[in-house]
Amino acid sequence: MRSLIVVTTFLLCSRSNLLSVSGCFCESKTVEVQSGENVTLLCSAFSKNRQQTDWFRVVNSSKVSCISSMFGVDGDPSYCDGFDGGKFEMNSNSSSVSLKISGVDESDSGLYFCGFYRNRHTVIGDVTQLIIK
Template sequence: MCSNISSTPTQTEWFRVINRTKPSCVSSMYGSDGKPSFCDGFQNGFEMSSNISSVFLKIKRVDLSDSGLYFCGFYIDGHTVIAGSTHLKAQGNSESDFGVDSKTEKESEGMTNGMIVILGALTVFLTIVVIVLAVKIRKLQTAVIEEPQAERNKDLGSDELNYAALNFQAKTKRSRRPASERELEPHVVYAATR
């Protein structure tokens, strides 16, 4: 049932949505005393009626396949306006007219739940792999940046880092000695540490 929101006779329609798919037309009727027409697949087992205040949709024999979201709409000023909705969840223990029994439905729910668990575990695993790879890449980038500094200091001990060597040349005398005598002594090195 849904409330009649139109003050004048108008086209009224019922729709059904199953598992968030597109809406399917169930029936339509013009005014409260009009003859209802039923859409494909809904000719048998459904009744539509109306009075001044409400619009009704009756299912003569409810089946598991009748489950879904039912809503009614009114055609007002060139637009369909939704006035109300009802969620119908049919339950049963025996086999339905369409060959679906509760055992089959439970098995399909179990398979769906199993797939959700598997997809969830796979998502967690892949997230961990991505995090591990990101950490390894970060470490490699840090190592590449620090490598030149380490290369410069790898062969130096702590005493050698503060060592400086100096080689002093003797002041040349203005004498006219041969070139061989003017050369520095080759084996003298002066050193200082800090």
Template sequence: MSVFTVITVLFLSWTSGSVPESQTVEVQPGENITLSCINKAGSATQTEWFRVTNRTKASCISSMFEHDETASFCDGFGKEKYEMMANTSKIFLHIKDLDFSDSGLYFCGFYLNAHTVISETTYLNVQGKHVIWTIGENEPDGIKILIIAVLGGLSGVLAIVAIALAVKIRKLQTAVNEELQQERNKVNPHTFCNVPSDNLTYAAINFQAKPKRKRRPASGREIEPNVVYAATR
């Protein structure tokens, strides 16, 4: 799969459809709360809880693969304050002894069919009474912008990860091809093109000219012994 295809798939998985349904919960410091989101997986898959604070800082809280296993926590979060649970219909995040630093946008994500799907979001405000409302036309523009910015930022992060993975895969393929070529050279070590010049043996061949036949000179020929002389008076 090419880099552009990977980026396109990841981008569409985050931007398709409308903004996820959201609610705001306001609580007093020191209280406990349990957040929940709909389990869109329906089967075993990677599921994570995230939190966004100060509009730009996104953090992973916890993750699990199956709803009956123990969740693992990301850096900066621990089981002494957080507890992640799940069943076939919902994913829960229980937070103990809330303080002002716990305020932020919470949401969970699922890995489905090679896409990351974001469930509904909850904005937790540690300062007052419980007030629940749903995104609509009368919702403050700040929350809408925050949600859109979060989703856009996460899509950018996934695009960068996709590019890094594609580059790494390309390097691995190149290394494998080079290794295969070396193996082929080992199988055929006597191929002419692979024989070093130092291992070649040269032989000298001398050609002798054919000796010329010597002819006797005319003066050197023997006189025939049978000669008849005649005289006339």
């Protein structure tokens, strides 16, 4: 059920450049990079007290994949299946969460977003469309 709420909220957020709905404060942006370059995606943190932060990717407007998770601000990231080969690096501090992708290629294209779990609620953060040229 929680994943359905996350996907539904995400879809609502992705319909606008800036949309504020319950559980969502989404800013949508597009980042274009050349194949082989490194890119760092940023997501503004909403609270120093967030319990968990997650990064996700949507491919072909239908498949949502978990990339990584981190408990607390200072936790060690864990990577989901297929994202644990060292190409993806999640970092966090008190004001933002980042996802560095090294040596991008066309398969890395897609919609990326972060989510915060705090106080029993999932909050969707910034949404980034990554385009690889």
